[in-house]
Amino acid sequence: MIAVTAAGLSIGETREITGPVQILQLVAGAAAIVTIPWRYRYPRAFGLVAVLSANVSPLTSFLPLVGVFVVATRRRVLETVLITVLAVVGAAVNFAAIPDWQTMWAMLLGATTLLVTSVTAGLFTGTRRAMVDDLRERLTRAEVDRALRDEQARIAERRRIAGEMHDRLGHRLSLLSVHAGALALRTDLSAETVRESAQVLRDTTHRAMEDLRTIVQVLHDPPCDEIEDTEDLTAVEALVSEARAAGADVSLRSTALLMVAPPGRPLAGVAYRVVREGLTNAARHSPGAPVEVVLDGRPGRDLTVTVTSGCTGDLPAPEGAGTGLVSLRERVETLTGGTLAHGPLPSGYRLRAALPWRKESA
Numbered sequence: 001m002i003a004v005t006a007a008g009l010s011i012g013e014t015r016e017i018t019g020p021v022q023i024l025q026l027v028a029g030a031a032a033i034v035t036i037p038w039r040y041r042y043p044r045a046f047g048l049v050a051v052l053s054a055n056v057s058p059l060t061s062f063l064p065l066v067g068v069f070v071v072a073t074r075r076r077v078l079e080t081v082l083i084t085v086l087a088v089v090g091a092a093v094n095f096a097a098i099p100d101w102q103t104m105w106a107m108l109l110g111a112t113t114l115l116v117t118s119v120t121a122g123l124f125t126g127t128r129r130a131m132v133d134d135l136r137e138r139l140t141r142a143e144v145d146r147a148l149r150d151e152q153a154r155i156a157e158r159r160r161i162a163g164e165m166h167d168r169l170g171h172r173l174s175l176l177s178v179h180a181g182a183l184a185l186r187t188d189l190s191a192e193t194v195r196e197s198a199q200v201l202r203d204t205t206h207r208a209m210e211d212l213r214t215i216v217q218v219l220h221d222p223p224c225d226e227i228e229d230t231e232d233l234t235a236v237e238a239l240v241s242e243a244r245a246a247g248a249d250v251s252l253r254s255t256a257l258l259m260v261a262p263p264g265r266p267l268a269g270v271a272y273r274v275v276r277e278g279l280t281n282a283a284r285h286s287p288g289a290p291v292e293v294v295l296d297g298r299p300g301r302d303l304t305v306t307v308t309s310g311c312t313g314d315l316p317a318p319e320g321a322g323t324g325l326v327s328l329r330e331r332v333e334t335l336t337g338g339t340l341a342h343g344p345l346p347s348g349y350r351l352r353a354a355l356p357w358r359k360e361s362a
Contacts, residue, residue, distance in 0.1 A: 001033055001034075001036045001037075003062075004033055004036070004060065004062050004063050004066065005030075005033055005059065007061065007062040008029060008033075008057075008058060008059035008060055008061050008062060008063075009059065011058045011061050025056060025057040025058070025059070026057060026059055028053065028056050028057050029053060029056070029057030029058070029059030029060040030059060032049055032050065032053035032057070032060045032063060033059070033060060033063065035049055036066065039066065039067075039070045040070060040073075043070045043071055043073075043074055044071065044079065044083075046067060046070060047067040047068065047070060047071040047079075047083045048067075048083075048086075049067070050063040050064050050066055050067025050068075051064045051067055051068075051083065051086050051087045051090050052090070054087075054090055054091070054094065055090050055093055055094060061094075064087040064090065064091075064115065065114055065115065065118040066118075067083065067087070068080070068083050068084050068087055068115055068118050068119050068122065069118045069119070069121060069122040069125075070122065071083045071122070072118070072119045072120075072121075072122025072123050072125075072126060073122045073123075073125050073126035073129065074126060075123060075126045075127065075130070080119060080122075080123070084115060084116070084119055087115050088108075088111070088112050088115060091108060091111040091112070091115075092108055095107050095108050095111070149326075150326045153326040153327050153330075154326060154327075154330050156327075157326075157327045157330040157331065158330070158334075180201065233254070233263070233268055233271060233272075233295065235268070235272045236252075236268075236271060236272050236275050236293070236295065237252065239272065239275055239276055239279065240252045240275070240279075240293060243279050243283075243291075248279070248282075248283060248291060249288070249289070249290040249291065250279065250290075250291045250292075250293065251290070251291070251292050251293065252293045252295075253292070253293070253294045253295070254294070254295035254296070255295065255296050255297065255298070263297070263299075263303050263355075263357055266335050266336065267303050267336060267355050267357060270331060270332060270335055270336060270338075270353070270355055271295065271303065271305045271353070271355070273328060273331060274305040274307065274328065274332070274340075274351065274353045275293055275305060275307060277307075277324055277325065277328050277351065278291070278293070278307025278309070278351040279291060279293075279307065280324070281309070281324070281349070281351070282307070282309035282349070285309075285349070286309050286310060286311055286348070286349070289309050289310035289311055289348065290309075290310045291307065291308070291309045291310070292306075292307070292308045292309075293305075293306070293307050294306040294307075294308075297355075297357050298357070299357055299358070300357065300358070301357060302338070302354045302355060302356055302357060303354075303355040303356075303357040304352065304353070304354050304355075305352070305353045305355070306350065306351070306352045306353075307350070307351045307352075308345070308348060308349070308350045308351075309348050309349050309350075310347060310348040311347060311348050325340075325342060325351075328340060328353075332353050332355065336355045336356055337356055338353055338354050338355040338356055339353070339354050340352070340353050341353075341354075
């Protein structure tokens, strides 16, 4: 608005205001300039006002440049051509009063050049805006799709958890029912037999309580996932050895206490799952890079599992669907009440799980 007004005044000051007609022209020009903030809400109407006002008031001599630019951003050929032709015709009408025809044609050529330049800029601007809007829409769809995949992964994981808990607890509770029924019906059992049965009941109950926090992979995962039911960390060592045998550069550091007093179920199984996910992601996104697996903790303190992988190049690794990490987080949080963190490092990538290690589970 300031630019159009200043340009119009530079022309208008060469004309003398001698009566109400010139005052009305200035008022009409100012009113046309005031409509600039609404140029994108009503582009066609603003384009017509801009072009026609230039023939009414010298104050709006440069407003058609804004009008044709706005219409051109819509990238509609017919509208753009019509408003451009109308602007050129309006400029020709204005310059027709110039007595020197050479000056008239020079000014008309200059005005036409400015109008074509403004139209070209409008077309490029409209194309860029369309591309930005398309990218924003794609980003929004991608975020929605990712959130949907994450939610589907959580739902699927919870269904697997529910099914596994049903199967495991059903089995444990059946054993409890059998042994309890035997104790209730048999009155001729010796004290030693009663003690043995009570011990079995105690052990079975303890197993059932552990199964409430134990998650094993079922249905779609390979049978080797049953290793998550392990009661020590030897499975983690076997997993690292398997990765080394496949050619991976994997190192394992662990506190000696973990091998002397293993955490037991379900912590050992979740630790195995975290290490497996970390090795899988490292092999997928940074093949050949060194990987370090660190296990640390003791009863009464968190069992921490950290998998750190290096980089194999300057380019970032391609992102996957992320459902593996979503599933793993669901297991870590549901199973042990722990936390899972992952993210890039200056020299690689780190996956870290902190699992509460209660003394009674040791």
